[in-house]
Amino acid sequence: MHKKINHQEIEAKWQKQWANSAIYHTTENPDKPKTFVLDMFPYPSGEGLHVGHPKGYIATDIYSRFKRMTGHEVLHPMGWDAFGLPAENYAIKNKVHPRVAVEKNVARFKEQLGVLGFDYDWDREINTTDPAYYKWTQWIFLQLFKKGLAYESYEPINWCPGCQTGLANEDLESDGTCERCGSVVEKRPMRQWVLKIREYADRMLDDLDMLEWPEHIKEAQRNWIGRSKGAEIDFKLFSPRTSDVLGENEEIGEVTVFTTRPDTLYGATYLVLAPEHPFIENEIEKIENRKEVDDYIAKAKQKNEQDRLDATKEKTGVKLEGVTAINPGSGEEIPVYIADYVLASYGTGAIMAVPAHDERDFEFATKFGVEIKQVVAPFIKADGEDSPRDGLETLERPCIDIIIEHPNNGTFLIQKEKDGDRNLIHFVGGGVDGEDDMTAVTRELLEKTGFSEFEFMSNKPVFTTKSIGYRHSKNKNQQGVSNFYHIKLTGLGQVRSEIEDGKHTVEWLTREEITKQITWAWHARSWAALNGEMVSTNLGVLVNSGEFDGMNSEEAKKAIVEKVGGRMTNTYKIRDWVFSRQRYWGEPIPIVHCEKCGPVAVPEDQLPITLPEVERYEPAGDGQSPLSTIPDWVNTTCPQCGEAGKRETNTMPQWAGSSWYYLRYMDPKNDRELVSKEREKYWAPVDIYVGGDHAVRHLIYARFWHKFLYDIGVVSTVEPFQRLEFLGFILAEDGRKMSKRWGNVINPDDIVALVGADSLRVYEMFMGPFENTIAWSKDGLAGACRFLERVNGLSAHLTDNESESVQRQLHKTIRKVVEDIESFKFNTAVSAMMIFINEAEKNGLSQKTFEQFLQILAPFAPHLTEELWQELGHSNSIHLESFPVADEELAKDTTVEIGVQINGKLRGSIEVAPDAPESTVTDMAKGNSVIAKYLDQAEIKKVVYVPGRILNFIIN
Ligand SMILES: [Zn+2]
Ligand SMILES: [Zn+2]
Incomplete structure (x- = not known):
């Protein structure tokens, strides 16, 4: 039975009552297990919340109510991430202090969250712009500084001309534009504070394994950190120009390269330096084509990183005339280039180029006519009926195969043999028996085809493979390195051969026919190489690598590095964190610059260094923050020597305050410590963290700071967030993102006024899997309203003779709801409760059953269930009840x-x-x-x- 709900009245009534009786007040109760449930705290923007925002908050509210009802002490707090550019831009435009705008916005957000009936303990509210809070953000910076993890750098950084500030790599979109304003970001050398996040890269990678996070977020973190295992190898550089009387070249330096494939060292046919590489600046007079090189460097400076790495753009570069290098493996002299596809920031800023085994090097080498030398034969296992068979002898021998071109019509000769009803088509070839390849080619050609007049198109193999497969004609497996040679017949005279013996036939086929019909996998691969697919990035077996021939890649990596005196090492994609901003609305960096002492830490007892009042919030435009325009604030004394000093005028990025805020909720009013040991021990880690976006930035920064705080003994866990649930967004009904621009924003206040908070809550949980992005639907919302109205009408179905089927359905529902809340499957929990309602309306239910049903619905619809609970004669809050436990016998499926x-x-x-x-x-x-x-x-x-x-x- 449907019964209308007077939601406006009952929701206001219970919200007031809960606040008055402080039922959500959190304490540290050592007799109870704890659960720390955390939302990614919002940036309180001027636009307020739309209906997409509360989805995560509803989920955590349900989860924390559920945990509280199962006997846990629950910390479920809320706060504000309120520093940053939007408030500052608003201040510039409207000439109000950002603090005023933030206060107004926070008040609005709290009001909006309030009507949704959340169980936050507002005594623990935090705000990153509150000096009592950012005192500890500054304190953390000082500890980083004291440990040498915060340093000043003059390296070129990302500069946003729109925002007039330096940015970290994490602040850029994938196309290299500013994430805030869309401007194309430039590189600018300027003084910056940088945090050594790279020192934590290995730990941040390795500890991902212990976290219960969605795999795609872990993967995004791994990719961002981007660890590559490899080696550093030193190449000596020489100048032929200054060769001595004996003709020996003069050694003019050494360049270290980083490579992930030291096994390909013998195939390194040239060296590439990044245009920023210090060798070029230091040794420019040794370079004969100085002007050309300088011009190229100037051009490279104009390009951003994304352009330089763009695989679709043609490779550019300049050969350094008057400089050569020696390949320390092969001992061969090789040319040296500068090219902007190599970045100074990756590895060592120099690479050994191996065109046979790297696409970019191949493209470059082809354009500049540098030698391409295959040194790794990919290991190719034949497939299907040709795959090696168990229990058979394996014949092991080196082979040659011959790609035979017709003298004048462009076709190629293949060998054909029958295997049952299969036609095998492959190139003519055979084993090499104590002879050189050229002799073997001449012999096999004659034996197999009777042709003898030909020329080698190259004296090197087209391609080399290592293969294993089943040879039908021999009933044996065969394994070996195969060199494929390309020859062209010069005459068609034929003598008697195996063809006449009836062993096989041969046939002339076009390129297309061969591509389609070629049978053996390694023949197909080599044919592809002849047709342009030269590059092989696979591991395999070494060839053309002197003493290392025949060794597999993994072994060879170590052996080669050892031989040439290289070092196995890792390199990372992640850059150190550019931590200063030339803007007003952020935490001042607590450093004083002294001419004598350099940068000096502000004594901790002087924290917080508060933001001074300024006349104008605009960036100075000269790369200085607006703080630099206030001499009274800037001029101070050096804490170390007492002489005149100047305060640091850069502020921290918007990510600073959010990198540790979860800790402050544990102990928000502590003015002696960031968090007390006891409270941290009780609450850490965050048991479940819920939010969308921020797969990389915030989570990278927070994990870094947390690990640092662990190292200095402030926290007791190595990771901050044990479990992470990723939130799917809510789109507007038209399927677009909700935005003022499209006029499709749905305001939660309007929905609450119309149908009540409980209906909104149930609807947002029911609309689909939590992690999916789903469009808003009026019909869906109406469905949630109807469900709750039926709950409201259930008392009309009370009976003293409840059927067993209702009992069974209740316990099945309890079991399902418990499992689903634990695993964040709120949509199926709601649908289970809907199924229960059908059963109860049809067959009637006892008061006991009704009460238990209300208890499992309470976390979802806290107001309505509290009202009905009271109507059933209870004076305590339903939210302090124990969550029902399913009777397993009754919950068992009967079919x-x-x-x-x-x-x-x-x-x-x-x-x-x-x-x-x-x-x-x-x-x-x-x-x-x-x-x-x-x-x-x-x-x-x-x-x-x-x-x-x-x-x-x-x-x-
Ligand atoms: Zn910008
Ligand atoms: Zn000093």
Whole structure:
């Protein structure tokens, strides 16, 4: 029965009552287990909340209410991430202090959250712009500074001309524009504070394994950190210009390269330095084409990183005339280039280029005519009927294969043989027996085809593979390194050969025909190489690598590095964190610059260094923050020597305050410590963290700071957030993002006024899987309202004679809701409760059952359930009740659905008791009309039954 809900009245009433009786007040209770439930705290923008924002907050509210009802002490706080550019831009435009705008926005957000009935303990509210809070953000910076993890750098950084500030790499979109304003970001050398986040890269990577996070977020973190295992190898540089009397070149320096593939060292046919590489600046007079090099460097400076790495752009570079390098593996002299596809910031800013095994190097080498030398033969296992067979002898020998081109019509000769009804097509070839490759090619050609007049198109193989496969003609497996040579016949005269012996036939085919028909995998791969696919990035077996020939890549990596005196090491994509901003609305960096002492830490007892009042919030435009325009504030004394000093005028980035805020909720009013040991021990870590976005930035920064705080003994866990649930967004009804621009924003206040907070809450949880992004739907909302109205009308169905089926349904529902809340599957929890309502309306329910149902619904619809609970005669709050426990006996399924397969294909399903014997299940399946059709006339050869899951008939 539907019964209208007077939501406006009851929601206001209970919200007031909960606040007055402080039922959500959090304490540290050592007798109870704890749960720390955390939302990514909002930036209080001037636009207020739209209905998409509360989705995560509703989920955490349900989760924390549920935990509280199962006997946990729950910390579920809320606060404000309020420093940053939007408030500052608003201040510039409207000439109000950012603090005033933030206060107004926070008040609005709190009001909006308030009407949704959340269980926050507002005594623990924090605000990152509150000096009592940012005192500790500054304190953390000082500890980083004292440990040498915060340093001043003059390296070129990302500069946003729109925002007039330096930015970290994390602040850029993937196309290199500013995430805030969309401007194209430039590189500018300027003094910056930088944090050594790279020192924590390994720990941040390795500890990901212990976290219960969605795999795609972990993967995003791994990619951002971007660890590559590899080696540093030193190349000596020489100048032929200054060769001595004996013709020996003069050694003019050494360049260290980083490579992930030291096994390919012998294939390094040139060296590339980044345009920023210090060798060029230091040794410019040794370079003969100085002007050309200088011009190229100037051009490279104009390009951003994304452009330089763009694989679709043509590679550019300049050869350094008058400089050569020696490959320390092969001892060969190789040219040296500068090219902007190498970045100064990656590895060592120099690479050994191996065009046969790297796409970018290949492209460059082809354009500049540098030698391409294959040194790793990919290991290729034949597939299908040609794959090696168990239990057979394996013939091991080196081979040559011959790609034979017709003298004048562009076709190629292949060998054809029959294997049963299969046509095998491959190139002519055979084993090399104590002879050189050239002799073997000449001999095999004659034996197999009778041709003898030809020329080598190159004296090097087109491609080399290591292969293993089954040879039908020999009934043996065959394994070996194959060199593929390209020859062209010069005459068509033929002598008697194996063709006449009837061993095989040969045929002239076009390129297209060969590509289509070629049988063996390694022949197909080599044919592709002849047709342009030269580059092989796979590991394999070394060739053309002197003493290392025949060694596999993994072994060879170490052996080669050892031989040439290199060092195994890692490199990372992540850059150190550019931590200063030339803006007003951020935490002042607590440093005093002294001419004598350099940068000096402000004594901790002087914290917080508060933001001074300024006339104008605009950036000075000269790369200085507006703080630099206030001499009274800037001029101070050096804490170390007492002479005149100047305060640091840069402020911290908007990510600073959010990198540790979760800790402050544990102990928000502590003015002696960031967090007390006892409270941190009780609450840490955050048990469940919920939010969308920020897969990289915030989570990278917070994990870095947390690990640092662990190292200095402030926190007791190595990771801040044990479990992470990723939130899918809510789109507008038109499927677009909600935005003022589209005029499609739905305001939660309007929805609450219309249908009540409980309906909004139930709807947002029911609309689909939590992690999915889903469009808002009026119909869906109406469905949630109807459900709650039916709950409101349930008392009309109370009975003293409750049927067993209602009992069973209740306990099944309890079990389902418990499982679903734990695993953040709120949509299926709601649908289970809807199923229960159907059953209860149909068959009636006892007061006890009604009460238990209200208890499981309470976290979802806190107001309505509290009202009905009181109507049933209770004076305490339902939210302080214990969550019902399912009776497993009653919750047990009385029937299960079994899939029925015919020859492994699913054809239908039947309902049976979970413990039904196989004979019963088989009979029921045969009796099912759909299945019977398939079984009709057929002979059942076998029946396979997996109890409770699947039944499979094998028929003729
Ligand atoms: Zn910008
Ligand atoms: Zn000093």
